[in-house]
Every structure is written in structure tokens, then in C-alpha cells.
Amino acid sequence: MTLHGYLLLGLVLFSMGLFAVLWRRNLIAVLIGVELMMNAASLNIMAFNHYRVSDPSTGQIFVLIIIGLAAAEVAIFLSIILNLYRVQREIDVEGITELRG
Amino acid sequence: MLEQVAVGGFVVLVLAGGVMAAWMRHILYAIIGLGISLFGLAGLFLNLGSPFVASMQILIYIGGIVVAIIFAMMLSIAMTVQPLERNRPKVWFAGLCAATFFGGVAWLLERTEFEVIPPAAAQSWELAQLGHALLNRYNLVFETLSLVLLLAIIGAILIARQERTS
Amino acid sequence: METLPLVLGTIFAPLLGFLIAILLLINCPRVAQTVVLAGSALSVAGSAALLIRGPVDPVRFLWFTSGDIELRFGFLLDGVSLVFGVAVALITFCVMVYSLGYMSGDPSRTRYFAMLGFFAWSMLGFVYAVDLLQSFIFWELIGLASFFLIGFWYEKPSAAAAAKKAFLMTRVGDVGLFIGILTILQVTGDFDIPRLLDPDLGLVGLATPAMLTAITLLIFLGIVGKSAQFPLHTWLPDAMEGPTPVSALLHSATMVAAGVFLMARLFPLFMAAETTRTVILCIATFTALLSATMAMVDRDIKKVLAYSSISQLSFMLMALAAGALFAGYFHLITHAIFKALLFLCSGLYIHHLETNDMEEIGRRGGRRMPFATIGLVIGGAALAGIPPLGGFFSKEEIFAQLGRDGFTVFTAGAFAAAFLTAYYTFRMIFLVTVPERTENGEEPTDHGEHGSHAGEPWSMGVPVAILALGAMVIGFAGPRIAAMLGVRPEEHAFASMIPAVAVVLAGVAVAWLDFGRGSASPQRRGFIARVPALHTLFSNQWYVDDLYRAVLVRFTNAVATLLHAVETRGLDGGFNRLGLGVLGLGVRSTRVQGGWVQFYSGCAIIFLGAIAFYIGAR
Structure with a gap:
């Protein structure tokens, strides 16, 4: 596979994640979409790292940090979901409209 | 030849898992799809020369994050409850957005030439190199990340804490 | 004895006292004050021994490197730091002993003594610092200790307000100081004080005169805040809300002198x-x-x-x-x-x-x-x-x-x-x-219970x-x-x-x-x-504090008045109809603003895609 191939695959995965984020009604499913997008970014970085960088540890560290950040993000996100569930007894995104103008 | 087949298989896994994750109505299937997709990505990382990152992907992502999401699902909705109906206009709108984005960036990608350099020597891919880089040149990033994780833990505890009075 | 254990003991003995007191002994003030006092006595002895041994080469440890920048911790043991170190340790010790009597009835005196220990640690760390960043860290710790000690009687609103004021006003100066330090880093790539002071290879040799002026002015801003110079001087009188021994130690002898000390330290610059x-x-x-x-x-x-x-x-x-x-x-x-x-x-x-x-x-x-x-x-x-x-x-x-x-x-x-x-x-x-x-020329008799001198x-x-x-x-x-x-020193004629x-x-x-x-x-x-006018002026502290308050309030009011004038005279008539139209549009468009985050982000994404098309088409 070429660099273009990897980038295209990353783009497809990112768009899928975007799609999930935009249409899902369940907050957990939105989170899944976010994870897909993050992994698309990881894939892009690894591909660039392999094809275009002379010091390959840079990209790997990037990806490791993305994984670490994803773990932190998931921890926060899940606690928010649980709290929301306790307060509202539902996690339907369409029910959460506190920002309504 | 074998490598080609393996890479092709991983790409199929990534895409199929992605479709499952993005489209299945039942949340458990979506999570499983996410797991499959992540597994395929780990295979691709392997092919891109980094067994360490691939194993971390499996260990942390599939072993940690996906499991955590399953827990959250079990804590918030009963398994037997029918999943929510799709909201048609919203799905169309989301599809439109994603397609616009995909089209725009793919168009950009198609018109961009990337200069490719030959892959780095094998020993620079070694785990020891990675460790050195992490603790010397990227030490600050490493420390910052540990701080962020600590904050995330504290924040998660704070947010999810049950008030004792209620 | 080696130099290193001596200087480590001098600096960290008060910290140890602070930690033991605050972590283990919060409920037994008698033991706690003894522990902190012992730590302070150690640092007096250590600093005196260092002074007697005289100036020696600085001690440095590598903390970590990030890129080309090496961060070091260490101790600079030249005349400037040794003499002041002894003064700081000695006065701290005296004030602590004094506080045994002064604070004897206070229920939370463990906290008080622990904070004094904390202050002694940060002050000594600042005095002996070899690295500008280390200096800055301890400089901020000094400010923190000052905040805690001014607000020691935090249940008194005036003390709490004074603590806040002191902290914020010194912080104004610290921003300048920090920018100055970062600028030094940019010019020389180094934080090490002896190297910075080197006439050829240091800052003076590397920076352009304008740069040097800018850097020293920024550092002076920090000094103005810490040493309470005009126009940031108003925090110091208010800081007298703290216990009197604290005023003796921090707000006259050592903490406010830190600014002057920094200038003496960076004197060649x-x-x-x-x-x-x-x-x-x-x-x-x-x-x-x-x-x-x-x-x-x-x-x-x-x-x-x-x-x-x-x-x-x-x-x-x-x-x-x-x-x-x-x-x-x-x-x-x-x-x-x-x-x-x-x-x-x-x-x-x-x-x-x-x-x-x-x-x-x-x-x-x-x-x-x-x-x-x-x-x-x-x-x-x-x-x-x-x-x-x-x-x-x-x-x-x-x-x-x-x-x-x-x-x-x-x-x-x-x-x-x-x-x-x-x-x-x-x-x-x-x-x-x-x-x-x-009235009739006699000395007044002393008031009852205050006549005895057993106090x-x-x-x-x-x-x-x-x-x-x-x-x-x-x-x-x-x-x-x-x-x-x-x-x-020059000999002066009588x-x-x-x-x-x-x-x-x-x-x-x-x-x-x-x-x-x-x-x-x-x-x-x-x-x-x-001269009543002057008297009033002086008693009201030249109205500097009132000026600060008035300027902030006036400024806000003036902007509001200006906007109001523009609104009523210029724009109202012409825009009324337009306004009504916009209002109608707004009412209709509230339906779009449904609070659906996904819709918002989707719109943003569409624009992102459009931008990608645009860039690709060029």
C-alpha cells in the first residue's frame, strides 16, 4: 500500500466517525465516533512516520500520546455520561438541549 | 504476496468494523465494531513497522478503552431495552456533512503530491530508540501527559462522585 | 564537612519542619513549634558555617534537558548570597522564638509555625539559587507563603482581602519578571546566573543594548511588585493585617527585600x-x-x-x-x-x-x-x-x-x-x-490592668x-x-x-x-x-488606592456612556427599523438554535469541507 492509500483509508475512517458523531442519539455511540476519528488521525501519523520521516520514533511517540490522551478523554467522558444518566435518566443527545437559544 | 493479503485483510477489518461502529443501531454491536476496527488498525501499524505501537493499541485501546465503554453501557441502559429509532432527517443531514467533508478532503488529497523518502534503517525502529527519545527529547511531553492523566482521573472521580446525601 | 550537605541542610531543614508539623503534628502545637524551631536553628547554624567557609564555586545538578535547554538546580555560594542567607536565617529564627510568646494563645499556631518554616525554606532557596528559573520558582513560593501568612487570621475579612491584594499586586510584577526571564532564555539559551553575568559570553555580550534595556526593565517590574515600589506599593501597608511577627519577618526584613536582592544578584546586567x-x-x-x-x-x-x-x-x-x-x-x-x-x-x-x-x-x-x-x-x-x-x-x-x-x-x-x-x-x-x-500639666496615670509589666x-x-x-x-x-x-569600600573623609x-x-x-x-x-x-491640604493628601496615601479604584470604575462608566451616546444619537433612528427586522429574523431563527450540538458541529464541518474544496481548486 502506498502513502496515498493509507491517507485515503484514514480519511474514510474519519468520515465514518464524523458521520457517527453527527447522527447518533446515544451519547456512548457519539463517543465511539470520536474514537474512530482519533484512530484515523493515528493511522495518518503512522503512515507519514513510515514514509516521510527520518527519525521514526517521533511519530510513534505521537501515537502513544494520542492513545494516552484518548484514555484520559474516555475516563472524563464516561463519568460525564454516568452523571448525566443519574440526573436525567437518559443519555439521548436530543434530550440534552441546555444550549437552546 | 502474503503480506499483500494480510494488509488487505486488515483494511477490510478496519472498514467493516468502522461501518459497524458507525451504523449499527444496537450499542453493543457498535462497540464490537469499534473493537474490530481497532484490531485492524493495530495490524496496519505492524505493517508500518512499529510492533510496539501495535501492541499498545491492542493493550490500551481494545483492552482498556473498549472495555470501559462496555462498562458505561451496562451501567446506563438495560440490555433488553430496544435501541432508539434513527432520526431520519438527522441521518440525512449527518450523511451530507460527512460526505461534504470526505469529498473536500479527498479532492485535496488527490491533488497533493507527497515526496516519499526511503524508510529509516531498521535499528532506528528499535524499542530502545523509542525509549530514549521518550525520556530525553520528548521528556516534557511525557511529563505533561502523565499530568493530564492524573487530572483526568481526579476529574472523573469528581464528576462521577455520588453525593452522599442523596 | 562537605559544602553540599551543609547547604542542603540549611535550605531543607525548615521544609522538613514544615512537612512534619503540617502532616503529623497538626493537633499538638507544642511539639510542632519545637520541631519548626529546631529546623530553623539548623539553618542558622548551616548558613553561619557556610559564611565562615567563605565563597566557593557554585554547585549544580542537572534536573532535565528538553531540546537544547538544560534546566539545572543548584546553589550559588558567593558573597552576595552567603551574607544575606545568614541574615535571613537569623531573623527567621529570632521571629520564631518571638512568636512562641506572641502566638501562645492562638489555637491554630501549628499552621502558623508550619508556614513560617515553609517561608524560611522558600526564602533560603531563593537566596542560594544558581538558576534563574529556580529563583523564579522560589520567588513565587515566597509570594505564596506571604499570602498564607498575611491571611493567617482568614476569618477577618480585612486580612483575607489584604492577602488577596498582596498576592495579586505582586503577581502583576511577576508577569513582567517571567517575560524577562523567558527573554533571557531566548537570547542566551541559558538560565545559569554566573554564566549570564559573564561580561563577554553572558547576556551583556550577547544582547543588543535595546534588548538588554527591555530585559532589565521587565525584571525591574518584578522588583517593583515584590519590593512594593510605586506604583505597586499599596499592598504593603495593607499586609500589616497579618500577625506582627510576620510583618517583621516578611514585610520588612526578608520577603520585600527579595526584590532588592534580585537586583543585587543581577547587578552587572x-x-x-x-x-x-x-x-x-x-x-x-x-x-x-x-x-x-x-x-x-x-x-x-x-x-x-x-x-x-x-x-x-x-x-x-x-x-x-x-x-x-x-x-x-x-x-x-x-x-x-x-x-x-x-x-x-x-x-x-x-x-x-x-x-x-x-x-x-x-x-x-x-x-x-x-x-x-x-x-x-x-x-x-x-x-x-x-x-x-x-x-x-x-x-x-x-x-x-x-x-x-x-x-x-x-x-x-x-x-x-x-x-x-x-x-x-x-x-x-x-x-x-x-x-x-x-490640662493641668500632670502626667496621666496608667490605665488599670495595663500597668503591670509581666507581659x-x-x-x-x-x-x-x-x-x-x-x-x-x-x-x-x-x-x-x-x-x-x-x-x-572607599574611605570617607570625616x-x-x-x-x-x-x-x-x-x-x-x-x-x-x-x-x-x-x-x-x-x-x-x-x-x-x-498645611491642611498636604496633611489630607498624606493621610489618604496620596489617593493612589482610591485612584486605582476610581480609574477602573470611571473607565468602565466612560465606555458605557460613550456607547450609549453613539447608540441614542447616531444609530437609533436609522437602525430601529432594521433592528425590528433583525428581531423578527431572530425570532424565526431561534428555531434553528435548538441546542442540538450535533447540528452545530455539522454546520461547521460543512464549511470545513467547503474550505478543503476551495484550497484544492486553487
Whole structure:
């Protein structure tokens, strides 16, 4: 596979994640979409790292940090979901409209 | 030849898992799809020369994050409850957005030439190199990340804490 | 003993005391105060041993490297840090012993002593720091300790507000300091102080003159905040809300002196920046006069001392800016000692007579307290600059150095400030010690329970005695300190001292005429009270604080008025219809704003895609 191939695959995965984020009604499913997008970014970085960088540890560290950040993000996100569930007894995104103008 | 087949298989896994994750109505299937997709990505990382990152992907992502999401699902909705109906206009709108984005960036990608350099020597891919880089040149990033994780833990505890009075 | 364990012990013994006290002994204050006191005693011994061993090479440890930047921690053991280190450790110890008596009834004195230990650690860490970043870290820790100690009685709203004010105002200066440090890093790629001070390879050699001026001005901003110079001086009088020993330690002797110390530490940089020196001279001279005038009229003994601290700090900065390292540094040391002494004496009065008002102290028989009164007279004389006490020598040195370039406006300002210093100091002494006469010329009897003098326990008397002794002899240590700094002090002819002494004696004489004669009128007034306008100006601290408040409020109001005028006169008529139209549109478009986050982000994504198309099509 070429660099273009990897980038295209990353783009497809990112768009899928975007799609999930935009249409899902369940907050957990939105989170899944976010994870897909993050992994698309990881894939892009690894591909660039392999094809275009002379010091390959840079990209790997990037990806490791993305994984670490994803773990932190998931921890926060899940606690928010649980709290929301306790307060509202539902996690339907369409029910959460506190920002309504 | 074998490598080609393996890479092709991983790409199929990534895409199929992605479709499952993005489209299945039942949340458990979506999570499983996410797991499959992540597994395929780990295979691709392997092919891109980094067994360490691939194993971390499996260990942390599939072993940690996906499991955590399953827990959250079990804590918030009963398994037997029918999943929510799709909201048609919203799905169309989301599809439109994603397609616009995909089209725009793919168009950009198609018109961009990337200069490719030959892959780095094998020993620079070694785990020891990675460790050195992490603790010397990227030490600050490493420390910052540990701080962020600590904050995330504290924040998660704070947010999810049950008030004792209620 | 090796140098390293010695310096580590000196710095970290108080920290250990703080940790043990705050973590383990929060409920047994007697043990806790002993532990902290022991830590402080260790650091006195350690710093004294370091001073006796004399200057040695700096010790450095690599903390970590990030890219090309190496961050080091270490200890710089030259004359500048060794002498001040001893002063800090000694005064801290004295104040702690004093606090045994002063705070004896306070339920939360564990916290108090722990915080003193914390402060001692951060102050010593700052004094001995070898790396600018390390300096900055400890500098901020000092500010934190100050915040905690000013607000020690946090249930008092005024104390809490004063703590906040002190913290925020010093922070204004610290922003400048931090930018200055980062700029230094950008120019030299190094934080190491001895290397930065190197004339060729250091900052002076690498930076352009304009850059150097900018950097020194930024650092001076930090000094202005920490050492309470105009226009950031208003926090220091308010900081007197803290316990009196804290005022003695932090807000006169050590913490506020940290700014002056930083300037002495980076002295060669300031020497190379001519513009900065002029700016410092102007600000310091102005501040010296400003705060001295405020001290002339205030009746609160602690506030008078606070204003005089500001004024003396300005003296030091003037000396440093005039190029006299030894004069400024020497005054830093002597001032630390006699001002701590004065504060501790005022603490005795406040503790025993339960008032801050000087006339009230005099009325309640303050003169009958031997330790406090003797200490007050010695410290006051040293502050005024009466020979042969500590302040005389250092001030004389400053006058000599300022006068080196002929008689300038700065010399005149210094003499005026010295006159005012002598005046307000002796006003304080006379108000406290010479009782006012009643109508028929008799001395008033002391008020009942305040007549007994059992209120000076040994723990409060001994530190006063030590510091009084220090204030008397420190003046003769000048040549030794100069040798430690590597400066050869000039011999001054006896005749050159005459103007300084004359000015001081004039100040004392005027104070005697105004307050000392025990004038018949019950309301004794200074000569300034004959000019009511000036008196009002000085009593209200030149309205600087009110100005800050008013400017912020006025500015906001002015903007509001301006906008209102534009709105009503210019835009209203023409835009009313448009406004109504927009309103209708808005009502309709609220339906779009449904609070659906996914819809919002989707719209953003569409635009992102469109931008990608646009870039690709070019």
C-alpha cells in the first residue's frame, strides 16, 4: 500500500466517525465516533512516520500520546455520561438541549 | 504476496468494523465494531513497522478503552431495552456533512503530491530508540501527559462522585 | 564537612519542619513549634558555617534537558548570597522564638509555625539559587507563603482581602519578571546566573543594548511588585493585617527585600543598561519621598513602619541604580536587622496594650515596658541614621555614592527622604515614650490592668535583645561585607559625613519641637498639619488606592456612556427599523438554535469541507 492509500483509508475512517458523531442519539455511540476519528488521525501519523520521516520514533511517540490522551478523554467522558444518566435518566443527545437559544 | 493479503485483510477489518461502529443501531454491536476496527488498525501499524505501537493499541485501546465503554453501557441502559429509532432527517443531514467533508478532503488529497523518502534503517525502529527519545527529547511531553492523566482521573472521580446525601 | 550537605541542610531543614508539623503534628502545637524551631536553628547554624567557609564555586545538578535547554538546580555560594542567607536565617529564627510568646494563645499556631518554616525554606532557596528559573520558582513560593501568612487570621475579612491584594499586586510584577526571564532564555539559551553575568559570553555580550534595556526593565517590574515600589506599593501597608511577627519577618526584613536582592544578584546586567538605571533612580527617589510623607501622618505604628520599609527599600534601589553595589547591599542587611527589631518592639506594645495607635500606646504607659522601649529607641535611631548605629553607616555610604556624580536631583531627594525618615521615626518614638500632659500639666496615670509589666515573656524579650545588639554592631561589619562582595569600600573623609548627620539631626530636632516637648495641647500635631491640604493628601496615601479604584470604575462608566451616546444619537433612528427586522429574523431563527450540538458541529464541518474544496481548486 502506498502513502496515498493509507491517507485515503484514514480519511474514510474519519468520515465514518464524523458521520457517527453527527447522527447518533446515544451519547456512548457519539463517543465511539470520536474514537474512530482519533484512530484515523493515528493511522495518518503512522503512515507519514513510515514514509516521510527520518527519525521514526517521533511519530510513534505521537501515537502513544494520542492513545494516552484518548484514555484520559474516555475516563472524563464516561463519568460525564454516568452523571448525566443519574440526573436525567437518559443519555439521548436530543434530550440534552441546555444550549437552546 | 502474503503480506499483500494480510494488509488487505486488515483494511477490510478496519472498514467493516468502522461501518459497524458507525451504523449499527444496537450499542453493543457498535462497540464490537469499534473493537474490530481497532484490531485492524493495530495490524496496519505492524505493517508500518512499529510492533510496539501495535501492541499498545491492542493493550490500551481494545483492552482498556473498549472495555470501559462496555462498562458505561451496562451501567446506563438495560440490555433488553430496544435501541432508539434513527432520526431520519438527522441521518440525512449527518450523511451530507460527512460526505461534504470526505469529498473536500479527498479532492485535496488527490491533488497533493507527497515526496516519499526511503524508510529509516531498521535499528532506528528499535524499542530502545523509542525509549530514549521518550525520556530525553520528548521528556516534557511525557511529563505533561502523565499530568493530564492524573487530572483526568481526579476529574472523573469528581464528576462521577455520588453525593452522599442523596 | 562537605559544602553540599551543609547547604542542603540549611535550605531543607525548615521544609522538613514544615512537612512534619503540617502532616503529623497538626493537633499538638507544642511539639510542632519545637520541631519548626529546631529546623530553623539548623539553618542558622548551616548558613553561619557556610559564611565562615567563605565563597566557593557554585554547585549544580542537572534536573532535565528538553531540546537544547538544560534546566539545572543548584546553589550559588558567593558573597552576595552567603551574607544575606545568614541574615535571613537569623531573623527567621529570632521571629520564631518571638512568636512562641506572641502566638501562645492562638489555637491554630501549628499552621502558623508550619508556614513560617515553609517561608524560611522558600526564602533560603531563593537566596542560594544558581538558576534563574529556580529563583523564579522560589520567588513565587515566597509570594505564596506571604499570602498564607498575611491571611493567617482568614476569618477577618480585612486580612483575607489584604492577602488577596498582596498576592495579586505582586503577581502583576511577576508577569513582567517571567517575560524577562523567558527573554533571557531566548537570547542566551541559558538560565545559569554566573554564566549570564559573564561580561563577554553572558547576556551583556550577547544582547543588543535595546534588548538588554527591555530585559532589565521587565525584571525591574518584578522588583517593583515584590519590593512594593510605586506604583505597586499599596499592598504593603495593607499586609500589616497579618500577625506582627510576620510583618517583621516578611514585610520588612526578608520577603520585600527579595526584590532588592534580585537586583543585587543581577547587578552587572543593570549596570550595562543605562536607561533602566535612570528609570529605577526616578521611581525609587519618588517612592522614597512618597512613602516617607505618608509615614509622617499615620497614627498606626505598624503602618508607619510599613511606609518606612517602602522608603528604605527605595533607598537601596537608588544606591544599586547609582552603581553602588556595596552601599545598597549593606543597607539591605542593616535595614533587615533594625526594621525587624522595630516591628518586634511594636509587636510587644500591640500584644500587651492591645492597640496599634501610637498616641494610645503612649497614653497606656508604653514607656514602662523596658525591652520594647529600649529596642524601639535603638531601632529608631538606627533607622534614622544616628551614628554609630547600623543605619548610619549604610546610609552614609549611599549618600557618598549618590553624591559621587555631583549634586543631582536624586541626591536632593535622598537627603529630603533622610530628613523625613528621621522626623517620622522620632515622632513615633516621642509619641510612644513621652506621655502627653493633661490640662493641668500632670502626667496621666496608667490605665488599670495595663500597668503591670509581666507581659514581656523571655521568648519575646530575648529576640528583641539579640536584634538590638545586632543593630548596634552591624554598622562596623561594613568592611567585612564589602570584602565578601569583592568590593573595596572607599574611605570617607570625616567632613563628608557632616551633611548626612546634619540632615538627620535636623529631622530629630523638628520632631522634638513638634512632639517631644510634651506640648500642652492634648492633640499634638506635626508641622505638616499646619498645611491642611498636604496633611489630607498624606493621610489618604496620596489617593493612589482610591485612584486605582476610581480609574477602573470611571473607565468602565466612560465606555458605557460613550456607547450609549453613539447608540441614542447616531444609530437609533436609522437602525430601529432594521433592528425590528433583525428581531423578527431572530425570532424565526431561534428555531434553528435548538441546542442540538450535533447540528452545530455539522454546520461547521460543512464549511470545513467547503474550505478543503476551495484550497484544492486553487
